Amino acid sequence: MKKSTIVFITILSLGVGFASAWIARGLQPIKLEAGLWLGDNARALPDFKLIDHNGEDFDRDNLQGKWHLLFFGYTHCPDVCPASLQTMADMLKSISDSDVSNAIRVVFVSVDPDRDTPEVLKNYVQYFNPGFIGITGTEQNLNQLAKTIGISYFLDRENPEQVSYLVSHSSSIILINPSVEYAGLFRAPLSTLAMAEDLTKIIERN
């Protein structure tokens, strides 16, 4: 065989190898323990306008460049919300020595802006992890974000003067990728270990 033919065949097979690996990566669904990976069905998150726990504007651009876990809830929720936030805090702690944990940020979206002022939110989210971010906003802006993500919530309140009320809300955790696309979700009940494994798998492959 001529030397040039060998070089050609080598390049060709390398090319085929890379191409099939690339195709496999795109097509093969990531098998997850607990989460749901949307793969090619990931969809861009439209812009939104909320404020963070320091009272600063928080919009789509703030989600750029990192993986985000979004959880919708309210601070006057003693059972489901603390359990979910604690699971995410424990999960990040369990992988704190890996790069994966630095690539993830947790965002708690309060759908109860009347009681959850930025100050209350800050106190609340940072209790679980100093890196957690709390965001909220007007009813209209919250509705818009929840709607685009497919999260439902409901304030069981007869009038705005009622100070003690409960809020129903979805308990799913939404995964947003660094290009700000809705890329997957985790449904309750959450397991620290399964979540850590799934996120490691996803982030190391993307």
Add this chain to the structure above:
Amino acid sequence: MINRQFQLLLSLILLMLALGAEAAPLNITDAWIKNLPPVVPMRAGYMQIENSSDTPYRITGVESEVFTTIDIHESIEKNGMMSMQPISSLVIEAGTTVKLAPGGIHLMMMEPKQVLKPGDRVNISLEYDNGSTQILQMTVRQ
């Protein structure tokens, strides 16, 4: 003679019955309260309640000097949303164990009267429909 022995035996049986009635009716383990920052005016409490007797027990009330009110709640998923609903009384059927755990049945403990932190112990009393009460200690956990 036989009569006296019988009397002794009878009083022993009565004494044992009385002691049995005084003993805690239900075996409660792993009783804890999820710690939260002071900005949140409520806490959730969890425990495992085992009824090894042959009669059902119904918890009709929960009280503590540390909280303004304590209700029994259940978190349930409905239409893709989690919501909490009050349970007016919690029945522990004979020979069963009921687990109060995150995302399910819990004690909804309103307005702590003191700042609580992990490791603190809180006494609560459970009231049963048969008129008895049971005092137990819950531990505040991270």
